[in-house]
Amino acid sequence: MPVDHAASRPAETGKPLLDALHGYRQSVPPIWLMRQAGRYLPEYRELRATADGFLDLCFTPEKAIEVTLQPIRRYQMDGAILFSDILVIPYALGQKLWFTEGVGPQLEALETPRDAAQRLSVTGMHETLAPVYETLAGVKAKLPRETTLLGFAGAPWTVGSYMIEGGSSRDFFKAKQWMFQEPEAFQALIDLLVEATADYLCAQIDAGAEAVQVFDSWAGSLAPDDVVRWSLNPLRQIHDKVKARHPQTPVIVFPRGVGPVYQRYADQGIGDALGLDTGLPAAWARDHVQNRLTVQGNLDPLRVVAGGEGMRQATRELLDTLAGRPYVFNLGHGVVPQTPPEHVGELVELVRSHGQR
Structure with a gap:
């Protein structure tokens, strides 16, 4: 039976992932x-x-289409997720972005709120991101009929922290100083990112995405009260803006690391599905989240690196716990480079043999 969160869901499509996201087991x-x-x-x-660097790979549709399709050809996954990066939004807003081998993404950091106001603008954003939309259309044309095309974006807190820190961070010192010392200026940055992200996701849907995921990868770095203001509330706004324009398109929300606050996302209907990180017990998610909406996750990526009986047992336990209701199997974070194919x-x-036992 479908879960209760979709009062007017579309009929089943025959696409397993899309139907699961609509609330069908x-x-x-x-x-x-x-x-x-x-x-x-x-x-x-x-x-x-x-490719001439990572951004060239992201912004050359022919290459990005090929990368997106590679795991579909190899594994016949039920979902193909757009090959891109969460930081194309600040790049499209006017912030300098580059990728350094062995270091990762780096940005010309925002030093002050005035700096942000002067340097960032939504003008021309969609022109900069046009290759992304072209990639989605190209992938959609080549996907098997049963495969769901996923778009994605980063959440305002996660993307904003990169913009202020100039890259990844262990303690988010600069971002939190903005947050605590100049909350109005920080709110202005978050509001800008809410608008830009919602528009970007809607444009992805217009280009062919059948569902979208919003990654709040660093939500767990926030204290519980701060999670509500800077992660939950912006994600609610993005969800509502996307749904206002595309009411039948599922939205997956992934607030990594927020622990029991996950239940507040579910209770408030933020997303059609919640992505679970590795720290969340599957039985807790079943009892406190999955009764409201579809859940997705949450095998430890390093289990897949190790393989063997440990991976098999952990996979079976997840399936036995969560597959009785609408569920999408995934990891608790991304595949790591050391993973044997x-x-x-x-x-x-x-996963495919589950139910045949």
Whole structure:
């Protein structure tokens, strides 16, 4: 039976992932993996070597289409997620972005609220992001009929922290100083990102995305009260703006690391599905979240690196706990580069064989 969160859901489509996100339980849970296209695949590394940097790979539709399709060809995943990066939004708003091998993404950091106001603008955003939309349309034309196309974006807190820190951070010192010392200025940045992100996701849907995921990867760095203001509330606004324009398109929300605050996201109907991180017990999610909406997750990515009976047992436990209701099998975060491709293949077969035991 469908869960209660979708009062006017569309009829089933025959696409396992899309139907699960609409609240229909699947006898065999659909599977896709965060970062399923990437450095662990030899075909990705071969193509990456032909690109003039990571941004070139993201903004060259021919190459981004190929990368998006690679795990679909290899594993027949139920979902194909757009190959891009959460930081294309600040890049499109006017912030300098580059990727350094062995370091990751780096941005010309926002030093002050005035700096942000002077440097950032939504003018021209969609022109900059046009190759992303072209990629989505190209992938959609080549996908198998049963495969769901996923778009995505980063959440305002996570993206904003990168913009202020100039890259990844252990303690988010600069971002939190803005947050605590100049909350009105920080709110203005978050509001800008809410508007830009909602518009970006809607444009992805217009280009062919059948569902979208919002990654709040660093939500767990916030204290519980701050989570509500800077993660939950902005995600609610993005969800509502997307739904106002595309009411039948599922939205997956992934507030990584927020622990029991997950229940507040579910209770307030933020998203059609909640992505679970590795720290959340599956039985707790079943009892406190899955009674409201579809859940997605949450195998530890390092289980897939290790493989073997540990991976098999952990996978079976997740399926036994969560597959009785609408559920999408995924990891608790992204596939890591050290993952043997054959372990991913075995994982897919384990999930596909569930219900046949």
